[in-house]
Amino acid sequence: MDKRERQTIPDRQIVRDALAGGADGFARLVEQHQHLVWHLVYRMVQHPEDCRELCQDVFLRVHRNLHQFRFQSTLATWIGRIAYHVSVRHLQRKRLPLADAQESAAPIVEDVADDFDLAAVCANDDLLAKLHLALERLAPIPRTMLTLYYLHELSVSEIASIMEKPEGTVKNALFRARAQLREQFAQHLEIVHDKT
């Protein structure tokens, strides 16, 4: 699952093979980018069946437009952008919110809960479950940003390129999502301290 392990075939070669029309050329492209697309779409829509259909749609669009890819960005960013657009369109069609409506009013607790034993909290299943739930309850866009940033190790500029937003907006959204989760984390630590 490591980013470097997945990107073994250079973009130009994989695009050339896929465009050559060989039986396995496009399958290799899908294999190389399916995790990014699947995780991005799943984090946006949070529904396995919709996710499967949307991923198919994404790769069909990639297949249809691959000849127009000009290597101005990485192939992963280009495919990610298509996946993001397809997911956004799906959520808009279902009239589901993309971002937290009260995003600007979110409390900033960036300076609390810094003094803790990392190994101990990582081993705390109850806390992990609570934060997993809190992560799932975030709005689709910040939830997806966190996944791209921490799981796929994409840079802020790559996420900005995928979501077609300014880097500052991405940084701000990541900061607020972190703050929301940190608040949950701080609340849990307070409960633990109160008990002890």
Place this chain on the structure above:
Amino acid sequence: MTKHKQSDDPFDAFLSHVVRTAPLPEPPQDMAHSIAQLTRDFDEDSRVETLMAKTAIVAVILAVIGFSIYALTSVEAKTIALFEGTPWAFIATSGALFCCVKLWEIGHALVERRGKTNSNGVAIL
């Protein structure tokens, strides 16, 4: 927020652990092959559509030429004499070629529209 800062902040390290361990289904095993199969079917359909479009274009060209020849041969000698010197064959061929070019442009525009992207290379949905 940078990777450098992330490594300095223990909460960042913990959040990274939270995101990595969060329940997230993996893509289906057969996804790559089923999508590759879909694209093969799509290519096959496109090939058939292109072939049909080309056949239609050739049929139209032949019809135009045939009609021109028919019109030319059915004209009485008197009328021919009237129009003597007019390059009928040239006009008919030019008309057929013009139709051919126009149909080709329409067909090409349709294909382009099906796979159109914006200036950033993103498919127009």
